[in-house]
Amino acid sequence: KHCQLERQTLLFSATMPKLLLQFSRAGLRDPQLIRLDTDVKMSDDLRIGFFNVRSNEKIAAFLYIIRKIIPKNQLSIIFTATKHHSEFLHGLLTHIGVTSTMIYGSMDQDARNFNLKSFRLGEINYLIVTDIAARGLDIPL
Numbered sequence: 538k539h540c541q542l543e544r545q546t547l548l549f550s551a552t553m554p555k556l557l558l559q560f561s562r563a564g565l566r567d568p569q570l571i572r573l574d575t576d577v578k579m580s581d582d583l584r585i586g587f588f589n590v591r592s593n594e595k596i597a598a599f600l601y602i603i604r605k606i607i608p609k610n611q612l613s614i615i616f617t618a619t620k621h622h623s624e625f626l627h628g629l630l631t632h633i634g635v636t637s638t639m640i641y642g643s644m645d646q647d648a649r650n651f652n653l654k655s656f657r658l659g660e661i662n663y664l665i666v667t668d669i670a671a672r673g674l675d676i677p678l
Contacts, residue, residue, distance in 0.1 A: 596629070603635060603663075612656065615665045623665045630663060637663035644669075 548561055553570070561568045586606075590598040607613055617623045620641040630637040638652040638661045649669070656664040 599626070600629070600633065603630065604633075609662075610659075611662065612659065613663050615663060617665060617667055620667055623667055626665050635663065636661050637665055639665045640669050641667040642669050 546565055548557075548565065548568075550557055553572075558570075561570075586602075588598060588602065615626060615637075617626060620639075620643060623639045623641050627637050627639050638655055640649050640652055644652075652661075652664070655661045
């Protein structure tokens with residue numbers, strides 16, 4: 538009501554869920570969708586693994602993967618549900634003599650940057666992350 542009829546409205550979103558797409562079509566005149574992720578592809582050097590194990594075998598399977606499957610000099614990101622899970626896995630890795638670092642939501646930005654830099658430089662091979670990684674981490678391969 539208070540906006541001029543001739544105006545440009547811009548809507549930016551990192552994701553485009555159905556509800557937001559419906560809103561933009563209903564509330565905006567002649568909306569144009571510009572996607573920035575269409576030309577982005579995963580690096581051929583990136584490998585993703587998924588293991589389905591019983592709940593009571595998770596820790597043993599995790600340790601087996603760390604010790605026997607992942608090469609010693611390979612950088613790996615481990616995703617966890619919570620900060621507490623991250624701390625648990627970090628402690629477990631430390632206990633078996635494997636260096637790791639963590640990034641989680643309540644960690645201050647300087648600590649995040651320091652830990653990410655250590656991982657990027659290959660000083661630490663395992664980066665344990667929570668939902669913070671969903672916001673994006675810049676780690677050149």
